[in-house]
Amino acid sequence: MLFRAAKPEWLIVGLGNPGRDYAMTRHNVGFRAVDALAASLGVKADRLKFSAYTAAATVSDRRVLLLKPTTFMNNSGQAVRQAARYYAIEPAHILVLSDDISLPPGRIRVRGQGSAGGHNGLKSIIAELGSQDFPRVKIGVGEKPHPDYDLADWVLSRFSAQEEKLVSEAIERAAQAAELLLRDGVEAAAAKFNGKA
Numbered sequence: 156m157l158f159r160a161a162k163p164e165w166l167i168v169g170l171g172n173p174g175r176d177y178a179m180t181r182h183n184v185g186f187r188a189v190d191a192l193a194a195s196l197g198v199k200a201d202r203l204k205f206s207a208y209t210a211a212a213t214v215s216d217r218r219v220l221l222l223k224p225t226t227f228m229n230n231s232g233q234a235v236r237q238a239a240r241y242y243a244i245e246p247a248h249i250l251v252l253s254d255d256i257s258l259p260p261g262r263i264r265v266r267g268q269g270s271a272g273g274h275n276g277l278k279s280i281i282a283e284l285g286s287q288d289f290p291r292v293k294i295g296v297g298e299k300p301h302p303d304y305d306l307a308d309w310v311l312s313r314f315s316a317q318e319e320k321l322v323s324e325a326i327e328r329a330a331q332a333a334e335l336l337l338r339d340g341v342e343a344a345a346a347k348f349n350g351k352a
Contacts, residue, residue, distance in 0.1 A: 168234075179314070181310045184326055185254060188252040189221050189252060190223075193212065197212075198221070207223055214334050228276045232282055249280075250337070251276075254274075254294055255272070255296065256309070264349050267345075292333055294329050296310070
């Protein structure tokens with residue numbers, strides 16, 4: 156069932172921090188989105204390889220490897236580089252799902268490429284790949300409540316009950332956006348999902 160001999164065409168990477176303490180924090184919505192995608196595909200990302208929990212799957216007739224790095228957020232790029240190098244996958248075929256504090260809870264944004272925007276996980280991937288030309292699906296987790304609030308404390312905080320409802324729905328849409336992006340491309344996914352709550 157696992158395509159050991161067949162090379163995946165895409166990496167789908169969810170960003171987060173491993174461990175139960177971090178599971179429901181703002182920073183871990185990327186992990187949750189990969190888990191949602193895995194569940195819809197009937198697999199579970201629980202095989203340890205490339206410093207990540209992984210699962211082989213097929214999305215829209217394309218072989219993919221789902222990754223949840225175990226390196227902690229700031230070193231996420233190490234796991235991505237290992238898998239990308241092993242399978243010779245170019246950045247354009249590495250889809251990253253991550254949190255975004257510039258989007259309100261409930262919103263997602265599909266982008267074809269771009270800077271890290273201050274996100275340490277994306278910064279690590281860009282540094283390790285030597286490229287920022289990889290697609291991503293960003294999941295809104297909301298802005299800091301005031302400018303003096305420590306950013307690390309904010310992204311490691313949990314959602315209110317009202318936010319969690321919005322975020323859970325956004326995570327499901329992020330998984331759907333990932334599937335559409337692989338099938339029809341970035342523009343189609345962006346047109347369908349960007350700006351919609």
